[in-house]
Amino acid sequence: MAKIFMNMSGGLKMPAIGLGTWQATDETELEKALNIALEIGYRHIDTAFIYQNERVIGRVLNQWISSGKLKREELFITTKLPMHGIHQDRVEFFMKKSLENLQLDYVDLYLIHFAVGAKYVEGFPTLDEIEFQDTDHIAIWKKMEEQVDAGRTKTIGLSNFNEKQVGRILKSARIKPACLQVELHVFLPQHKLVQYCQHNGIVVVAYCPLGSPAHNKFIATVGLPERELPDMLNDSIIKKIGNKHKKTAAQVMLRYLLQRNIVAIPKSVTPSRLKDNIDVFDFALDANDMKSLDKLEVGEEARIADFKLFKG
Numbered sequence: 001m002a003k004i005f006m007n008m009s010g011g012l013k014m015p016a017i018g019l020g021t022w023q024a025t026d027e028t029e030l031e032k033a034l035n036i037a038l039e040i041g042y043r044h045i046d047t048a049f050i051y052q053n054e055r056v057i058g059r060v061l062n063q064w065i066s067s068g069k070l071k072r073e074e075l076f077i078t079t080k081l082p083m084h085g086i087h088q089d090r091v092e093f094f095m096k097k098s099l100e101n102l103q104l105d106y107v108d109l110y111l112i113h114f115a116v117g118a119k120y121v122e123g124f125p126t127l128d129e130i131e132f133q134d135t136d137h138i139a140i141w142k143k144m145e146e147q148v149d150a151g152r153t154k155t156i157g158l159s160n161f162n163e164k165q166v167g168r169i170l171k172s173a174r175i176k177p178a179c180l181q182v183e184l185h186v187f188l189p190q191h192k193l194v195q196y197c198q199h200n201g202i203v204v205v206a207y208c209p210l211g212s213p214a215h216n217k218f219i220a221t222v223g224l225p226e227r228e229l230p231d232m233l234n235d236s237i238i239k240k241i242g243n244k245h246k247k248t249a250a251q252v253m254l255r256y257l258l259q260r261n262i263v264a265i266p267k268s269v270t271p272s273r274l275k276d277n278i279d280v281f282d283f284a285l286d287a288n289d290m291k292s293l294d295k296l297e298v299g300e301e302a303r304i305a306d307f308k309l310f311k312g
């Protein structure tokens, strides 16, 4: 009913629940959370150059690997080419930077973070410093393929690309995208995109699977006005289904994705939530539950990650 691992093209297995780390920038908090997560069985970690936490993650992973508590092969690590690296001349540079930060010889999955690239600035650009430029997906993808050839990543994929953009890459790729990471949750179930990807052997990874309740905290840090966001964790139907199975709303939302063969990467730095979010393999939603959850679809209006915050 729900797979613990999702088979990827190229033979890799991706753990179906991963740990999201966006907004996890407090070093002490993240270090503690990562140690707990690894203790309780998380083996899949999702980060990105732009999250500014690769170094902390690298430090913790290094402690686990060098002490013999974990083998590198047991882990699945994803990181992403940042917006100001989305250019054919900068793929290798940023890939190497992420590996250095993570203290790893290779990652399992390297994603192009966005469909549009921006001009290079050193370090981490502020919103004001982001200046979009023409982006040649095909040329960039060739450089991504070279990262696999060089052994720096086991596989490659896309994030925030639409069906048409994925299709263009599929047509010309020597190494097909193994994964598409997009916003996906009960209110924005993305049925058409999921069907397209799964038909083409692309594993779909859902970000904001719990509705990203702290999203407005980020909006405030970039000086933009708060937005009214959907509150799925308190939705009465989701909670009712949870009560029936003695599970939380969060667990129902994650299980809903797993039963659609979608990988979920909930972020948490709270020990009890870390435990809840991975404790989703001992129950099953029945056909009626799935139908009720499908009916909660809101569509685009429920989209949380609003990239219109970038100028242009």
Ligand SMILES: NC(=O)c1ccc[n+]([C@@H]2O[C@H](COP(=O)([O-])OP(=O)(O)OC[C@H]3O[C@@H](n4cnc5c(N)ncnc54)[C@H](OP(=O)(O)O)[C@@H]3O)[C@@H](O)[C@H]2O)c1
Residues within 6 Å of the ligand: 019, 020, 021, 022, 023, 046, 047, 113, 159, 160, 181, 182, 206, 207, 208, 209, 210, 211, 212, 213, 214, 233, 248, 250, 251, 265, 266, 267, 268, 269, 270, 273, 274, 276, 277, 305
């Ligand atoms: N590719 C992209 O462009 C992109 C965009 C956005 C996100 N992502 C990735 O996807 C991951 C997940 O997305 P997200 O972080 O935006 O949203 P999310 O996972 O839907 O929500 C995370 C928030 O929910 C809280 N939370 C976690 N578990 C909970 C539970 N069981 N009950 C109640 N609250 C809970 C967390 O708080 P605490 O941490 O305080 O517990 C955190 O504030 C990110 O961390 C990142 O790795 C990728």
